[in-house]
Amino acid sequence: MEEMKRALALDVGDVRIGIAVSDPFGFSAQPIESYARKGNEAADFDHIADVARRYQPVTIVFGMPRNMNGSYGPQAMKICAFADRLIESLRGRLTFDVAYFDERLTSKTAERVLLEADVSRKKRRGVIDKLAAAVILQGFLDAGRRSAQRPAFENKNAHEE
Numbered sequence: 611m612e613e614m615k616r617a618l619a620l621d622v623g624d625v626r627i628g629i630a631v632s633d634p635f636g637f638s639a640q641p642i643e644s645y646a647r648k649g650n651e652a653a654d655f656d657h658i659a660d661v662a663r664r665y666q667p668v669t670i671v672f673g674m675p676r677n678m679n680g681s682y683g684p685q686a687m688k689i690c691a692f693a694d695r696l697i698e699s700l701r702g703r704l705t706f707d708v709a710y711f712d713e714r715l716t717s718k719t720a721e722r723v724l725l726e727a728d729v730s731r732k733k734r735r736g737v738i739d740k741l742a743a744a745v746i747l748q749g750f751l752d753a754g755r756r757s758a759q760r761p762a763f764e765n766k767n768a769h770e771e
Contacts, residue, residue, distance in 0.1 A: 619747035628739030639747035641740035673713030
C-alpha cells in the first residue's frame, strides 16, 4: 500500500482563510472551507489545528503572495509571520512539513472557474477562498511536492525553523 501523502493548503487573507486538502495519496486537491477569521489569532489557530487533526496532513502548504515580477512584497511578510506563529502554535500537537507555494493569480483562476460555472456573485464570495486554496494545493501537488523555499526578508522579525 502506498504511503499517505495528504497535504493541507492555506490561502491566508486578512478576512478569510481558504482551506483545501488533498486526497490521502497526494494526487488531487479538494476545497474544504472558507474560514472567516475571528479577529483572535488563537481561535483561528485552534480551528486550523482541528482541521489538521481531522485530515492528518504530512505537509501544510501556505500560499505565498508574489508580485507579478516574482518579487515578494509586504503581504508575503505577513503570510510568513502568520505561518511562523501558526507553526509555533501547532508544535507538539501535530507533526508536519511546511511548504510555501506561489499563489499568483490563484484568486483570478478561482473567480474564472466560478464565473464559467455561472455561480452568483453572492455565492462566489463564500467559496472563492477555499477554491483558491485548492488551486494553490493542486499546483503544489502537480509540481511534484517540491516545497518552495520560504523567502528571506532583510527586515523579517519572524524566527527561522
